[in-house]
Amino acid sequence: MRGNAAASIRGTIVAPLAGLQKRSELSRRAFLAHDEAVRVADSVTLRSQRLDGVTQENERLRRLLGLGAAVKWGFVPAEALQGRGLGDEFTVTLTAGRRAGVEPLSPVVAPEGLVGMVERVDDGLSLAITWPHPDFRVSAMALDGSAFGIVTAHLAPGAARYFLELRSVPLRSTLKPGALVVSSGLGGVYPRGIPIGSVVAELKSTEGWARSYLVRPAVRLPDIASVLILRPERVRAGVENVWQLGSATDSATKGVVAAGDSVRAARPDTARRLP
Amino acid sequence: MNAVKSAWFALVVVLLVVLHYSLRPVLAWRAPIDFLVIALLLVAVRARPGVAALAGFMLGIMADSLTPGAFGAGALAMTAVGFGASWLKAAFFADNIALNGIFVLLGKWAFDIIFLVAERRVLGTDLLVQAVLWSPLSAAATAIMGLVVLLAVRPVLGAPRS
Numbered sequence: 001m002r003g004n005a006a007a008s009i010r011g012t013i014v015a016p017l018a019g020l021q022k023r024s025e026l027s028r029r030a031f032l033a034h035d036e037a038v039r040v041a042d043s044v045t046l047r048s049q050r051l052d053g054v055t056q057e058n059e060r061l062r063r064l065l066g067l068g069a070a071v072k073w074g075f076v077p078a079e080a081l082q083g084r085g086l087g088d089e090f091t092v093t094l095t096a097g098r099r100a101g102v103e104p105l106s107p108v109v110a111p112e113g114l115v116g117m118v119e120r121v122d123d124g125l126s127l128a129i130t131w132p133h134p135d136f137r138v139s140a141m142a143l144d145g146s147a148f149g150i151v152t153a154h155l156a157p158g159a160a161r162y163f164l165e166l167r168s169v170p171l172r173s174t175l176k177p178g179a180l181v182v183s184s185g186l187g188g189v190y191p192r193g194i195p196i197g198s199v200v201a202e203l204k205s206t207e208g209w210a211r212s213y214l215v216r217p218a219v220r221l222p223d224i225a226s227v228l229i230l231r232p233e234r235v236r237a238g239v240e241n242v243w244q245l246g247s248a249t250d251s252a253t254k255g256v257v258a259a260g261d262s263v264r265a266a267r268p269d270t271a272r273r274l275p
Numbered sequence: 276m277n278a279v280k281s282a283w284f285a286l287v288v289v290l291l292v293v294l295h296y297s298l299r300p301v302l303a304w305r306a307p308i309d310f311l312v313i314a315l316l317l318v319a320v321r322a323r324p325g326v327a328a329l330a331g332f333m334l335g336i337m338a339d340s341l342t343p344g345a346f347g348a349g350a351l352a353m354t355a356v357g358f359g360a361s362w363l364k365a366a367f368f369a370d371n372i373a374l375n376g377i378f379v380l381l382g383k384w385a386f387d388i389i390f391l392v393a394e395r396r397v398l399g400t401d402l403l404v405q406a407v408l409w410s411p412l413s414a415a416a417t418a419i420m421g422l423v424v425l426l427a428v429r430p431v432l433g434a435p436r437s
Binding site: 002003005006007009010013014017018020023024025027028029143 | 293295296297299301337341
């Protein structure tokens, strides 16, 4: 009887209030659980980002290991400290200096290709200009040697600023989009055969006697963490066999990675120490 | 009380009942605010003891419907508190904030004690702790909220008749 009375009241007058109470309690639980849920989601996101970063860094280190194994001698490994501040956009600080044998005008390379050139050297650090720097110049050629020119930064506004320009290519030489551009070795600063980028399109040139091409750089600067600085004797000896360049940059990268894998396989104790 | 004031009064009482089932579960304090007691005391100070007792019974039976194990205890407690509050209103409901606060505090505490005794679920030490610790705390929270409500509705409803 008592239960029936309570049930009839619950089912009529109190039903909306009971519903309200239920929703309020659910809201409270959701409110209390929200912080925990956000904390868990943030933690998972952070871990996944770290994992992604570690994977990429591991991949880069393997490539650098491969590059070091391919260059074999005459280089100084260094970490690239990117300031990312005003005035630091086109320069990078390297954690190797005079004590490590670094000299001004030494080429700085990464597994993907040319990064820039050492400009100033201190005892323990050095400062390098990177390829978007307005003073960056490198004598370049098409991979098949059909065209020669000078690669400079593409001084255009906006995102196009992060392209390169291959200038002073003779009119008789035409390059197709995708053609690989490498250093030619002329001038003595950069040895022959370092990948610089690939042709995107021909630019309208103000020089009536030559062609200019827009070049997509081989090296993405934000990805640069570890680099090699080539010493003068290595520059003189050349690096033509280091980047086993085929028809595309990918094959070069694959070659460098394969070299890294073979080094790791040859030294299992080193592999065990890798993260 | 004219029609407009009656409408406002009904709205305030309904609002308090809604708050009891919406805000109280959200706050979920160990010593919760009892909006139903505040609503009952608002009615009690403006009505005769019989009407206040009837209002208390209805509010109590409504609350009891959600606690079938103690069905009737709330109705009994609310009825007693409504009747007593209406009978004592002349003594307490002067224009004195402190007295009004004490009135709400005693009303809630009395409700809790009657409810606990009638319910016969909590016994011994637990009953003592509940009666002398948690109930007064809940009564204090209810009294503070009751004062806020009284001060808020006074410009609209006016002072209760003595």
